[in-house]
Amino acid sequence: MNVSRETQLLQQFAVLLRKWNPAINLVSPNTVSEIESRHIEDSLQISAFAAGASDWTDIGSGGGLPGLVLAISRPALAVTLVESDQRKSAFLRTAIRELGLNNVRVICDRIEAVDPLGAANLSARALAPLPLLLSYAVRHLDPAGTAWLMKGKNWAPEVEQARVDWVFDVESYPSKTDPDAVILKIAGIKHV
Numbered sequence: 001m002n003v004s005r006e007t008q009l010l011q012q013f014a015v016l017l018r019k020w021n022p023a024i025n026l027v028s029p030n031t032v033s034e035i036e037s038r039h040i041e042d043s044l045q046i047s048a049f050a051a052g053a054s055d056w057t058d059i060g061s062g063g064g065l066p067g068l069v070l071a072i073s074r075p076a077l078a079v080t081l082v083e084s085d086q087r088k089s090a091f092l093r094t095a096i097r098e099l100g101l102n103n104v105r106v107i108c109d110r111i112e113a114v115d116p117l118g119a120a121n122l123s124a125r126a127l128a129p130l131p132l133l134l135s136y137a138v139r140h141l142d143p144a145g146t147a148w149l150m151k152g153k154n155w156a157p158e159v160e161q162a163r164v165d166w167v168f169d170v171e172s173y174p175s176k177t178d179p180d181a182v183i184l185k186i187a188g189i190k191h192v
């Protein structure tokens with residue numbers, strides 16, 4: 001069987017996540033058996049939105065979800081991962097080296113301490129409530145840029161809460177891996 005480069009790399013990535021998870025908790029231990037079906041498939045949804053994009057910043061990347069999955073599936077995309085935890089950043093750099101990826105870099109620092117990145121696209125998964133995410137996004141997005149935020153079942157009240165302090169345009173895309181979750185496409189973010 002002819003296995004694609006992407007499939008091979010995603011399989012290798014899953015092996016690395018399982019190897020390192022007991023030491024640094026990259027994903028919740030009770031979801032390790034679902035790394036492919038839950039975490040990688042979920043992250044791959046972001047790839048569909050990256051067609052034609054040239055750069056992408058993923059904040060609070062943890063074990064590389066969705067940022068490393070995106071870098072694997074879109075080899076022409078320049079991906080930046082921002083992660084403050086030193087051990088997780090060490091994992092990300094090891095994975096990048098072992099998978100032979102040359103389109104992704106890691107910034108090991110707090111999102112709010114990193115100089116503005118001027119990103120065209122920004123993603124986050126399981127990072128923070130929407131109002132805080134918008135403050136991160138507005139710091140690191142180009143004014144014409146777009147945030148792609150993976151949110152769980154409380155997404156609608158979070159959008160309402162975020163409107164207290166922020167003006168923005170939002171579209172929601174249902175998640176293919178969780179009936180309660182969505183990917184929020186957010187642009188035009190401005191403080192009230």
Ligand SMILES: C[S@@+](CC[C@H](N)C(=O)[O-])C[C@H]1O[C@@H](n2cnc3c(N)ncnc32)[C@H](O)[C@@H]1O
Nearest residue numbers: 060061062065083084085109110111125126127
């Ligand atoms: C719950 S984990 C989610 C990781 C990954 N996005 C995922 O979906 O599996 C949140 C990650 O964000 C990182 N993080 C939290 N606050 C941060 C901040 N202010 N700056 C940088 N990284 C942060 C944590 O170290 C952690 O790895």
